[in-house]
Amino acid sequence: MEGERSAPGCPICLDSLVGGDVTCPACRTCFHGPCVAKYAMSSAEQGALPLKCPELFCKSVWAEEVFVPLLGDQQPHFEKLLRLQQELSTRKTADAMSPRTQEALRPYGIRACPRCKAMIQKQADGLFTGCDKMTCRCGCMFCFQCGQEARGGVARCRCVGAHHAFIPQSVVLENYQGAWGAAPVDMDLTKRSRGRLSPVAVARLQREAKVLAKDPPPLVRVAHRSNQSWHFLLGPGPLDTPFAGGLYWGEMEMPKDYPYDPPLVRFRTPNGRFKVDTWLCRTQLDYHPEGWQPAWTISGLLLALLALLCSDSFTSGMCQPASEVEKRRLAAASHDWNREHREFRELFT
Structure with a gap:
């Protein structure tokens, strides 16, 4: 009937509700x-x-x-x-050791966390030669050599290399029991057990698929072989960026507890921005700085991913910055590169 509206939906499961709990x-x-x-x-x-x-x-x-x-x-x-x-x-910085004591401990490979002041020692086999990208239980990421705190998971000094990112706080917490029992689960989604989607996840994804088919967002195409395996195509890239005209194919794997956990995401098409054939997604969502919320949708996630693809910011999960010339070359070659793959042709042509 004209003018009839369906009941508003729960922002988490997208199912209709009246009043709500x-x-x-x-x-x-x-x-x-x-x-x-x-x-x-x-x-x-x-x-x-x-x-x-x-x-x-x-x-x-x-x-x-x-x-x-x-x-x-x-x-x-x-x-x-x-x-x-x-x-x-709630650790108190007042309990930290004096600067003189801290300096005396430096030859033994012991440093104070710049945020909570807890004393941290490297494992013996990497005491003086191992990686200097340290993560404290409080979540602070810092350089073990100079003590400078990282920003957004990216080192701000030249002491450490860029061959890998800082270890997530969740991995550090994984071996810490504390006074109250087990620590939070590992936040790295690639390490979580995978399995059949929950009924909530299936229902939510089916609703999202209907919305995407009826009202697809601009510059985003989606195809899926099953509820758990989705593919996306972003582009053409905006004309005022080095990604102009490029078409970027990628894949999403839905976790069994979606939407409470975010999808795993990886790019297939070389782009000069993100690593290809590498899962980008941790719960922190490196590709979206505000972090994941269950009210996010696949549509909103992909638009945010496209915006980050075309931005100048740098965070872990991205490859070393390519030149604008290289990004434009990859954008121009993206159409042919995609068409060379039968899976892409089956999904998007």
């Missing part, structure tokens, strides 16, 4: 209770507390009484993870 006190957006409970546990396991509203344009911090009653028998585990995060974030 949870309402954000700030933006008044409604959510399904089970979706919020899953979001809260996923955030706790990733060390991403306090919990923020998953609505993309809100980001207000939720008081625990908004969502904790929904956790049921998972509440004790949530509280353990919360206490662990608080333990790691």
Whole structure:
């Protein structure tokens, strides 16, 4: 009927709701209770507390009484993870050793974290010759030689090479039990167990596929062989960039707990910006600086990825910066490169 509108959907699962089980006190957006409970546990396991509203344009911090009653028998585990995060974030810098003591420990390969002042020692086999890209349990990434803190996961000094990125905080936490039990799970999605998609993930992806087919975003095409394996084509690249006219093919693998975990993403087409045939995605989402939220959609993710592809910023997951001449050459060659691959022709022609 003309003028008839469907009920608004939960921003997490995209399914319709009337009233909702949870309402954000700030933006008044409604959510399904089970979706919020899953979001809260996923955030706790990733060390991403306090919990923020998953609505993309809100980001207000939720008081625990908004969502904790929904956790049921998972509440004790949530509280353990919360206490662990608080333990790691409340170290007092006043307890740090004096500068004289710190200097005396330097010959033994011991340095103070520039953020929390905890003393860190390299493993013996790499004490003086191993990599100097250090990650503290508090999440601080810094150069072991000069002590300068990294920014956005990228070193700001010339002491360390660029052959690999800093170790994620989650990998450091993986071996740390603390006073409250197990640490948050590893945040590197490539190391998580993979399996059949959850019913929530299947339903969410099917809804997104319908929206993409009916109203595709500009400069983005999507094809998928199954709910778990999606392919995308970005471009043509904007005319005012070195990527002008380029078409960039890539692949997404959906995690079983989508949308609470983000997709794995990799590019196939050489582009001079991102590494090819290498999974780019960690929970921190190197290709989107604001980080993943379950209200993000495949459409929004790919538009953000295209914007980052054409920007000048640099972060881990990208290859060493290519010259503008090389980027333009790759953009011009991208059409032929794509067509040489039968899988691409089957998906997009």
